[in-house]
Amino acid sequence: MTANVSDSGAGLVAPDTFVVDLREGGQAERTAGFLIRAPRPALIETGGRAGVQAWLEALEQQGVPRDEIAYIILTHIHLDHAAGAGTLARLLPRAQVVVHPRGARHLQDPTRLVQGARTIFGDRLESLFGLPEPVAAERMLTPEDGETLDLGDGHRLRFIGAGGHARHQYMILDEGTGALVTADEAGVRYPALCRRLGRDYLLPSTAPNQFDPELMLQSARRLPQLRPATMLLPHFAATSLSPEEIAERLEEQVPLFVACGQVDGRPAGPEETRRRLAEHIRRDAEAHGLDWAEVEPAVALDLDICAFGIADYLQRRAQGKT
Template sequence: MDTTITPLGGDVYEIDTRMAGYSGITAGYLILSDRPCLVEPGTAGSAPVVRRALEDLGVGEKDLATVVVTHIHLDHAGGVGDIAEMYPDAEVVVHEKGARHLASPERLMRSARMVYGDRLDTLFGELKPTGADRIRAVDDTGVIDLGGGRRLESYHSPGHAKHHVGLLDSRTGDLYVGDAAGVYVPETKDVRPATPPPDFDLDSALDSLRRFRELGPQRLLFAHYGPVTEVEETLERSAEELRVWVDAVRDARDEGLDLDHAVAMVRDRTRERYVVLQEGTDPELTEKYELLSSAASNVAGIMHALDRHA
C-alpha cells in the first residue's frame, strides 16, 4: 500500500494529497463503504495522487459513488473537476452557497489569482468546472448515503467560510471538520486558527464549534491534518484561539496600525502559543503550516470582519 494511505479503522482511509508537493499538509479521506465516498479531494495538482490511492484501495473509475467537500477553497475542492472527470458516476456534494462556483469556477479562480498571483499554479492548479447535473447542493443539513444503512450527515458550519459544512459519519462518529476548527499540527499538537477573508465571522465560527460539540463526535478528522481523539479539548482550544486572535487584531486596529504592522504585532503576541513556531522546530514544518494558515491571512480576515461589523 502506498505511503500516502493510512488506515484509520471503520473502513476509513486517510490520503495524503500532497498539496504543492508537501507531505502531511492536506488530507483527503476515503470511506470504503458499500457506496465509496471521497471527502476532500484536495487541489487540482493532488488529483493524480488521489487517483493512485483509490486504485491501491481497489476503487475503480465506476466504483466511486460520492465526492464531498467541506467547502470550496482550493486546497479542499480545487481537484473536484479533475476527480469528477476520472470518476464519471460520482455525485459531487457541496453546500448550496458553493455549488455555482464548482459548476462555473471562473470568478473563484480570478479571486484566487488576485490573492496568490503566480503562486496559484504551484499551490493549487486550476479548478475545472463540474457539470451542474453532477452536483448536489445541501442546505443547513443533508444526508449522503454510504450504503448498508451508513450515512454522512452534513451540517452547515459557517465562520471560516459561508459555504462550509461539517460531516458526521453515522457508523464511526467521525466528524470531518474541514477548516471550521482551524488547523491541527499533529507533530506538535498545536491548534491554529484559520480566519481568511472574505467570510470569516467570529460569532458564526464559535456557533459552528458549539454545534460540533453538540453532535457528540467520537473523533475529529482534520483536512489539515489528520485524526484527533481529544474531541472536547480540541474544540475548546479552537474556540480559545479564535478569541485570542480576534482580541489581538482588535487591539492592533484600535491603535490604527496598518496591515503589515498589525501582522507583526499579532505574530509577536501569539507566537508563544504554538510549538510549531518555536526555535528548534523543523523549519519545513513551520513553513508548511505558515503556508496553510499564515498570520497575514488570518489578520486580514479578522480585520475585514471587524471593519464589516463596524
C-alpha cells in the same frame, strides 16, 4: 510516487474510512482527503492538481475501480479542498459532486474563486493548487444543513452547516461510525510539531473572505454536542484531542487571533496583522515547549492566509458588512 496511506497519510482512521495525503503544493501532511469504502463509495476533499494524482494512486492501491466511486464530497470550495473537483469528476465518470448550495455556482464557473485566491497566493497559486476545471450542474448534489446521504452499510452522512471559516462549508458526520470531518472549522493541526510535542498542536484557520469568529465559536461549542467518536481534520488527519479540548482551544485562540488585527481599536491591515499574529503564535508555541525555528516554516503559509482573513473580517466589520 506511491500514495501515502499511513496513520498520518492514508491509513484506516475509522471503520471503512481511510485518510489520503493529497500532497498540497508537493508538501506532505498538509491537506488530507478521506475515502469511505461503503457500497456507494465516497471520497471527501479533492485537493488540487497534486491531490488528483494522489487520489488516483490511492484508489488503485485500495483496489477501488474509478467507475465505482459514487460521490466526490467537498466540505467547502477553497482551492486547497476543491481545486481538483472538476478534474476528478471527469476521471470518475459515475461520481456526483456534493457541495454546499452556496458553493455550487463557483464550481460551475470557478473564475471568481480563482481571482479571490490569487489575491492571497499570487504567482504561487498554480504551483500550489493548479487551476480548477468547471463542474457541470447536472453532476452536482447540494444538500442543505441537516440533510443526509446514505452510502449503505450504515454509513449515513449528515451535513452540518459550519460557517465560521466560510459560509459555503459543511462539517460531515458519519452517523454509523461517529467519524466527523470537521472541515476547517476546528482548525489546523501540524503533524511534525505534534510528533515533536508528543501531543496535538492546533491553531484556528481564519481564511478570507468569509471568516466570522462568532460563527466559528458557535461551531466549536457544537462539537461536544455532536459526540463524535473520531474527528478528522482536512489539515491534517485524525486528531487525538477531544471535542471539548478543541472547543476550549478555539474559545481561547480565535479572539486572540482577531485581536492581532487591531491597533488602537482600528483594523491594522494584512501586513501588520501578519507581524502581530506571527509574534502571538511564537509566544503560544514556545509556551507549549516548541522551538520557533521549527514552528515558523510549518505555519508560514497559514500565517499569510490567516492574516488576510482577519484583516478582511475587521475591514468588513468596520464597514458594517459582517
